[in-house]
Amino acid sequence: xxxxxxxxxxxxxxxxxxxxxxxxxxxxxxxxxxxxxxxxxxxxxxxxxxxxxxxxxxxxxxxxxxxxxxxxxxxxxxxxxxxxxxxxxxxxxxxxxxxxxxxxxxxxxxxxxxxxxxxxxxxxxxxxxxxxxxxxxxxxxxxxxxxxxxxxxxxxxxxxxxxxxxxxxxxxxxxxxxxxxxxxxxxxxxxxxxxxxxxxxxxxxxxxxxxxxxxxxxxxxxxxxxxxxxxxxxxxxxxxxxxxxxxxxxxxxxxxxxxxxxxxxxxxxxxxxxxxxxxxxxxxxxxxxxxxxxxxxxxxxxxxxxxxxxxxxxxxxxxxxx
Amino acid sequence: xxxxxxxxxxxxxxxxxxxxxxxxxxxxxxxxxxxxxxxxxxxxxxxxxxxxxxxxxxxxxxxxxxxxxxxxxxxxxxxxxxxxxxxxxxxxxxxxxxxxxxxxxxxxxxxxxxxxxxxxxxxxxxxxxxxxxxxxxxxxxxxxxxxxxxxxxxxxxxxxxxxxxxxxxxxxxxxxxxxxxxxxxxxxxxxxxxxxxxxxxxxxxxxxxxxxxxxxxxxxxxxxxxxxxxxxxxxxxxxxxxxxxxxxxxxxxxxxxxxxxxxxxxxxxxxxxxxxxxxxxxxxxxxxxxx
Numbered sequence: 001x002x003x004x005x006x007x008x009x010x011x012x013x014x015x016x017x018x019x020x021x022x023x024x025x026x027x028x029x030x031x032x033x034x035x036x037x038x039x040x041x042x043x044x045x046x047x048x049x050x051x052x053x054x055x056x057x058x059x060x061x062x063x064x065x066x067x068x069x070x071x072x073x074x075x076x077x078x079x080x081x082x083x084x085x086x087x088x089x090x091x092x093x094x095x096x097x098x099x100x101x102x103x104x105x106x107x108x109x110x111x112x113x114x115x116x117x118x119x120x121x122x123x124x125x126x127x128x129x130x131x132x133x134x135x136x137x138x139x140x141x142x143x144x145x146x147x148x149x150x151x152x153x154x155x156x157x158x159x160x161x162x163x164x165x166x167x168x169x170x171x172x173x174x175x176x177x178x179x180x181x182x183x184x185x186x187x188x189x190x191x192x193x194x195x196x197x198x199x200x201x202x203x204x205x206x207x208x209x210x211x212x213x214x215x216x217x218x219x220x221x222x223x224x225x226x227x228x229x230x231x232x233x234x235x236x237x238x239x240x241x242x243x244x245x246x247x248x249x250x251x252x253x254x255x256x257x258x259x260x261x262x263x264x265x266x267x268x269x270x271x272x273x274x275x276x277x278x279x280x281x282x283x284x285x286x287x288x289x290x291x292x293x294x295x296x297x298x299x300x301x302x303x304x305x306x307x308x309x310x311x312x313x314x315x316x317x318x319x320x321x322x
Numbered sequence: 323x324x325x326x327x328x329x330x331x332x333x334x335x336x337x338x339x340x341x342x343x344x345x346x347x348x349x350x351x352x353x354x355x356x357x358x359x360x361x362x363x364x365x366x367x368x369x370x371x372x373x374x375x376x377x378x379x380x381x382x383x384x385x386x387x388x389x390x391x392x393x394x395x396x397x398x399x400x401x402x403x404x405x406x407x408x409x410x411x412x413x414x415x416x417x418x419x420x421x422x423x424x425x426x427x428x429x430x431x432x433x434x435x436x437x438x439x440x441x442x443x444x445x446x447x448x449x450x451x452x453x454x455x456x457x458x459x460x461x462x463x464x465x466x467x468x469x470x471x472x473x474x475x476x477x478x479x480x481x482x483x484x485x486x487x488x489x490x491x492x493x494x495x496x497x498x499x500x501x502x503x504x505x506x507x508x509x510x511x512x513x514x515x516x517x518x519x520x521x522x523x524x525x526x527x528x529x530x531x532x533x534x535x536x537x538x539x540x541x542x543x544x545x546x547x548x549x550x551x552x553x554x555x556x557x558x559x560x561x562x563x564x565x566x567x568x569x570x571x572x573x574x575x576x577x578x579x580x581x582x583x584x585x586x587x588x589x590x591x592x593x594x595x596x597x598x599x600x601x602x603x604x605x606x607x608x609x610x611x612x613x
Contacts, residue, residue, distance in 0.1 A: 039516040040437035047428040047447070047491070050484030055450045058461035065460060072467065118354075126347060134600055135355045141596055141603075142362070145545040146563040147585035150570060151365050154376070154578060161364060164380040193358065253454050256547040260567060276456050276548075284552055289460050296457040303454060 059300075066294035071287045083294035093295070095270045096278040099184060103274065104251040107191035112243055115195040119202035120232070133203065137196035148190070149260030153177055156186040177261050180271040187257050187272060198243040205239035206232070237318040245310050252303050255280070275299060369582040376578045388579060392587075395580030399565055400557045403584060406565040409554075410544060413478050413561055417543040418536050420482030421490055425535065426528065428485045429494030430520045434506065451488040455549065463552060477553040478546075482539070490535045497531035498524045530602065537599040541592050562588045 041048075051057070066083055070076035087093055118136060122129055142148050155161040158175030166173040176182045213231050222230070233240075255276040258266065266273030266281070279299070283292030368376045369391055370384035379385070396403040431437070432444055466477045485491060501524060509519045525532075547563040554564055566588055569581055596603065 036435045036516075037437045040431040040435040040440075043427045043431035043435070043516070043520070044443070045427075046424045046483060047485040050424070050481060050486040051446070051450075053465065054462065054481045054484055054486045055453060055458060056446070058458035058465070059453065061461035061464075062457060065464075072464070121347060121351065124347075126344075126351070128348075132351055132355065134596075135359065137603070138362075138593075138596060139358060141541055141592060142545075142589060144547075145589065145592070146547050146566045147588045150566065150581060150585050151361055153570075154582075155361055155364075159377045161361065161380055164378070168380075249452060249454075253456060255456075256563075259547070259551075260570065263570065279456055280548075280552075283460055284463075289464070293460050296460060299454060300457045303452075307452070 062293040062296050064293075065290055066297050068290045068293075070289040072289060076290070079290065083291045086291065087294065087298065092270060092273065092278060096266075096273045096275045099266075099271065099273055100252060100254075100275040103184060103188060103191070103254065104248055107188040108244070108247045108251050110188070111192045111195045111247060112198055112240070114192060115199035115243070116202050116236075116240070118195070119199045119206055120228075122199075122203060123206040133196075133200060137200055140194040140196040143190060143194035144256055146256060146260055149257045152186060152190055152257065153261050156182075178268055180269040183261070183268060183271045187254070187261065190257055191251060191254070198247060201243055202236070202239060205236050209235045234319045238320060241310070241314050241318045245307055248306055248310070249303055252299065252306075365582055366586055369579065369586045371579060373577050373579040376582070391579040391583040394577070395569075395584040395587075398577070398580055398584075399569060401560075401565075403565070403587065405558070406560055406562045407587075409475075409559060410561040410563075413475050413550070414540055414543045416475060416479035417482045418539045420479055421485075421487055421535055421539045422532055424483045424485030425487060425490040426494055426525060426532065427520075428491045429498055430524055432491065433495045433498035434503075434524065435516070447488045447491055450486070451492065459549070459552065466553065472553060473555045473559050474553075475559070478543075478549060487539070490539070493534060494528060494531045497528050501527050530605070533599065534602040534605065537595055537602055540595050544592055 065076065067078060067080060068076040069079045069082070122132055126132065156176035157163075158178065160176070162176065163173035174182060176186050209232065213235070214227055217227050217231055253276055254274055258272045258274040258277050259280070262268075262272045262277075264277075264281075266277050275295075276299075279292055279295045282288045282295060363382055364380070367382045367384050368379075370387050370389060371379060371391075372386055372388050375384075375386060399406075428447070432440070432447070462477070463472075466472055469476075471477050505523050505527075506519055509523055514522070545563065547567070550561050550564050551567070554560055557565075557568070560568070566581075566584060569584065570576060
């Protein structure tokens with residue numbers, strides 16, 4: 001071992017204050033970092049290529065295309081703000097926005113409330129926790145698939161499972177997915193159904209709350225409601241915040257379910273025309289790439305805006321203890 | 323079930339009420355679980371029912387057992403269903419290999435090496451996790467069209483090899499940071515270069531993170547519809563989700579029996595991976611928080 005150290009000694013000679021420890025001085029500014037630079041850029045080479053051609057590059061390119069008129073055939077023409085001006089008068093875009101907003105702001109709070117409620121029940125040392133957790137988590141893995149969307153289309157169809165069950169009670173249900181007033185709610189139900197993923201995160205968070213807080217509160221005579229609002233909720237706010245940001249971002253990008261349930265149209269009467277579905281129709285149905293790019297940037301602004309507002313607001317309600 | 327736990331009467335009042343409370347919790351949890359899973363179970367059972375019965379029978383027992391749905395569904399489209407399964411398998415395998423190679427390389431650099439711009443690049447990498455694919459899909463499509471890659475599997479696999487799933491880089495960075503540095507240092511003193519250190523030490527020690535990456539990549543790519551719908555344009559290249567979608571479109575009078583049968587086939591592998599990889603899945607979500 002000492003022979004090895006001596007072999008290395010010349011390399012480190014430029015920093016005489018360093019005792020010859022078998023640790024490399026990281027970022028010491030003496031020849032060594034340069035070699036690491038090269039090695040690091042080598043390891044990052046695929047990622048750099050991905051950044052240029054798949055993520056950041058296309059992100060900037062789509063900003064450029066949003067100021068052009070381009071249908072894939074022929075050249076793109078610079079049209080300035082025309083695509084953005086068209087958005088102001090596009091009534092389908094407006095319904096896409098309102099459908100998506102309703103979906104996000106109804107389904108995400110419901111989903112998180114259910115996730116938290118079940119996590120709290122499961123956190124009380126229930127026997128068979130792992131089994132329950134798996135069962136509740138399963139829909140999260142399947143929820144985004146075409147097969148589940150197909151199932152939903154049948155279950156909420158005019159003669160689907162729900163209406164068969166309602167018929168037992170003598171109720172004649174409507175065709176949920178084919179009625180403009182109800183179609184969106186079936187997709188909200190689908191999103192709430194996938195509450196398992198945030199539930200698992202809540203469970204992990206609940207584990208972190210020291211038991212002694214509850215014991216101390218119980219000694220002081222605090223009831224269950226009191227303990228929930230004054231211990232569980234404040235201690236869990238970072239996790240609630242995390243889940244909220246994540247699920248809002250996810251919900252804004254919902255596509256598959258709406259596409260399959262409406263057969264790609266966003267119908268009936270645009271009641272399930274999600275933002276991404278309309279973007280797909282403009283970009284890959286009508287090949288109006290300029291307009292689709294402008295829509296993409298509006299989506300980025302909306303998601304970025306909501307995330308930023310969330311982060312700013314978090315200062316007032318998220319409690320980071322030590 | 324309810325009668326079973328009422329039996330022991332010799333216990334004190336207190337533990338008895340405690341037991342009843344626990345029993346009620348279990349009854350509630352099981353009942354809720356059944357409601358959650360009922361649509362799935364019903365689809366499985368309905369895939370063995372004649373189509374007419376699917377619309378009459380909300381129960382779980384296929385009274386007139388019809389395995390023919392599977393053979394009918396298998397051959398209902400232009401190609402037999404195993405053609406689409408094979409396509410999906412190729413895409414998924416490519417995506418897994420790509421993610422394992424590309425993301426672990428990037429993760430090693432971020433977790434272990436010092437280089438100029440590290441903080442900036444790391445921040446950019448984290449930001450790309452939140453980048454919706456819909457925002458970059460148009461220029462990607464234009465690029466892949468110019469490379470003549472539309473209707474091939476390249477647009478679905480090459481981006482993975484280029485480590486564009488930042489989520490997995492982050493997962494592996496967290497994991498590698500948790501490994502002791504001593505081994506790396508020892509290997510370095512023994513004269514190993516970075517490539518050998520990477521292949522011999524952090525990579526094999528990161529098996530749990532690699533397994534989590536493989537499982538999530540499998541499930542997400544297998545279920546992915548948006549990019550496969552856009553990049554795969556002719557039926558011989560269709561993957562399972564895109565093929566299922568044409569199934570819905572092709573028949574205005576949808577034959578739900580065969581359609582359900584093929585949906586069950588499509589969900590099968592995900593369910594299998596879920597059973598096999600539960601441990602990694604739960605840990606993966608708990609530590610990083612994405613479904």
